[in-house]
Amino acid sequence: MPVGAARERAGGHPRAVPAVYEVGPNGAPVDETPGTPPPFEPYRVKVVERLPNPTAAEREAALERAHYNLFQLRSDEIRIDLLTDSGTNAMSDRQWAAMMVGDESYAGSRNFTRFESVVRKLTGFPHIFPTHQGRAAENLLFSTLCRPGSVIPNNMHFDTTQAHVLHNGGRPVNVATAAAYDPDLDAPFKGNVDIGALTRLLDLEGSEKVPLVMVTITNNTGGGQPVSLANFREVSKVAHARDIPVYLDMCRWAENAYFVREREPEMRGRSIAEIGRAFFDLADGATMSAKKDGLVNIGGFVATRDADVAARLNEAQILFEGFTTYGGLARRDLEAMAVGLEEATELEYLEHRIAQVRFLGERLSALGVPILRPVGGHAVYLDVHRFLPHLSDEELPGQALVVEIYREGGIRTVEVGSLMFGKEGDGGGPSLELVRLALPRRVYSAAQIAYVAEAVGRVFARRAAIRGLRYTHRPAHLPHFTARFAPSEEVAAKVP
Numbered sequence: 001m002p003v004g005a006a007r008e009r010a011g012g013h014p015r016a017v018p019a020v021y022e023v024g025p026n027g028a029p030v031d032e033t034p035g036t037p038p039p040f041e042p043y044r045v046k047v048v049e050r051l052p053n054p055t056a057a058e059r060e061a062a063l064e065r066a067h068y069n070l071f072q073l074r075s076d077e078i079r080i081d082l083l084t085d086s087g088t089n090a091m092s093d094r095q096w097a098a099m100m101v102g103d104e105s106y107a108g109s110r111n112f113t114r115f116e117s118v119v120r121k122l123t124g125f126p127h128i129f130p131t132h133q134g135r136a137a138e139n140l141l142f143s144t145l146c147r148p149g150s151v152i153p154n155n156m157h158f159d160t161t162q163a164h165v166l167h168n169g170g171r172p173v174n175v176a177t178a179a180a181y182d183p184d185l186d187a188p189f190k191g192n193v194d195i196g197a198l199t200r201l202l203d204l205e206g207s208e209k210v211p212l213v214m215v216t217i218t219n220n221t222g223g224g225q226p227v228s229l230a231n232f233r234e235v236s237k238v239a240h241a242r243d244i245p246v247y248l249d250m251c252r253w254a255e256n257a258y259f260v261r262e263r264e265p266e267m268r269g270r271s272i273a274e275i276g277r278a279f280f281d282l283a284d285g286a287t288m289s290a291k292k293d294g295l296v297n298i299g300g301f302v303a304t305r306d307a308d309v310a311a312r313l314n315e316a317q318i319l320f321e322g323f324t325t326y327g328g329l330a331r332r333d334l335e336a337m338a339v340g341l342e343e344a345t346e347l348e349y350l351e352h353r354i355a356q357v358r359f360l361g362e363r364l365s366a367l368g369v370p371i372l373r374p375v376g377g378h379a380v381y382l383d384v385h386r387f388l389p390h391l392s393d394e395e396l397p398g399q400a401l402v403v404e405i406y407r408e409g410g411i412r413t414v415e416v417g418s419l420m421f422g423k424e425g426d427g428g429g430p431s432l433e434l435v436r437l438a439l440p441r442r443v444y445s446a447a448q449i450a451y452v453a454e455a456v457g458r459v460f461a462r463r464a465a466i467r468g469l470r471y472t473h474r475p476a477h478l479p480h481f482t483a484r485f486a487p488s489e490e491v492a493a494k495v496p
């Protein structure tokens with residue numbers, strides 16, 4: 001990204017957008033800015049939660065007990081938790097107030113009516129079915145539309161999306177552009193679909209085999225990178241020409257819209273809601289985890305324009321989630337979701353959100369830490385191959401790095417690579433080995449983020465001494481949640 005570009009894009013919120021602070025070949029900053037200024041938080045604190053502060057010895061004991069899998073840690077063993085931005089958001093005072101007007105009727109709750117009208121207004125989709133979270137929406141959609149032998153294209157499947165396609169006998173195929181697989185390439189829309197690859201796949205498989213095309217905005221698996229409106233328009237054209245419906249995985253749609261506003265001239269200056277609507281108008285439906293851009297701790301939905309599909313989704317919803325007007329949630333959750341979905345479109349909130357993620361990325365870059373560029377919407381991703389080039393893939397370098405960052409600063413992160421997706425890479429395509437530092441929304445301060453950057457910088461400084469890990473237990477499905485590991489020397493020592 002050219003120096004100064006971020007500043008220019010800031011548009012009226014100078015404190016929220018850090019100056020660009022890039023590092024030259026000798027490790028010195030190429031910009032003369034004396035440090036990246038922290039972004040200004042457009043909120044103040046009303047309730048506080050004490051942060052745990054485990055000692056080095058406690059962290060070491062926790063790692064052993066958890067078999068070096070950070071999903072197995074207890075939250076009181078963690079100082080800063082960047083495992084995920086999902087369901088970890090801080091709700092606003094308006095959302096907490098909304099919880100108090102919960103109408104816990106089994107059927108016909110007024111909270112459902114409110115929720116439905118907000119989602120209809122934002123998306124234009126007529127049929128909306130609440131679910132308890134995103135993968136439940138995926139369960140309803142894929143159990144309804146995906147059959148054994150189906151082929152599901154997606155720019156890049158998230159792990160749960162891939163798992164639901166496979167669970168229903170389908171074959172997930174990733175069709176992101178080559179740019180998505182080059183962590184060092186700075187391009188504005190690395191989430192885009194490769195239209196040529198999609199066209200060839202649809203021509204090869206035909207509409208009988210492809211029940212839907214999915215596009216994930218932003219592309220979480222590929223670094224939280226946005227999809228352009230122009231690209232999505234092409235996807236919609238190619239699929240609709242073959243009578244194939246297009247569904248959005250819209251978990252982070254507001255963050256995607258922010259990047260579109262910033263980077264795509266035709267949408268410059270438009271509101272987030274308008275940009276979102278431009279995407280939704282091209283789609284036939286969507287799955288949503290409101291635990292992301294719905295600013296809640298639990299909730300989601302699946303939506304469609306197709307009345308026949310809607311009837312089947314409704315049946316599946318009642319079977320798996322609950323009645324139409326609550327779908328696996330307390331009704332008060334629907335009210336909080338209605339407020340959160342609208343708050344997530346507020347420009348000042350999003351400016352800070354994106355600036356905060358960039359702040360972390362720029363602090364890390366200033367320390368020479370290799371990150372996936374450009375910085376995405378919800379997380380900074382470390383480029384594992386460049387961070388730990390001395391470790392082979394068998395030594396699970398991503399997981400080894402996750403362990404070291406916890407050991408150093410009590411910071412929990414997550415591997416997004418061959419451990420999460422499997423070596424075969426069911427969705428296909430070359431492999432990316434990343435460690436994700438996901439920022440929960442409205443949760444951590446700039447000082448806490450600076451602490452994270454410093455800790456990761458210290459790990460980077462001692463990277464040559466970092467050793468790999470080996471599996472001691474490897475489950476068949478979604479292995480990253482429950483796999484067990486041991487330092488590779490230890491396992492080697494036990495082998496006669």
Ligand code: F0G
Pocket residue numbers: 083084085086133134135136158160161216220249251289290291300
């Ligand atoms: N789609 C995408 C792109 C996601 O990032 C997620 C969840 C889901 C679907 C499933 O939603 O968790 O509500 O069931 N991502 C979380 C993460 C777990 O950490 O990235 P869910």
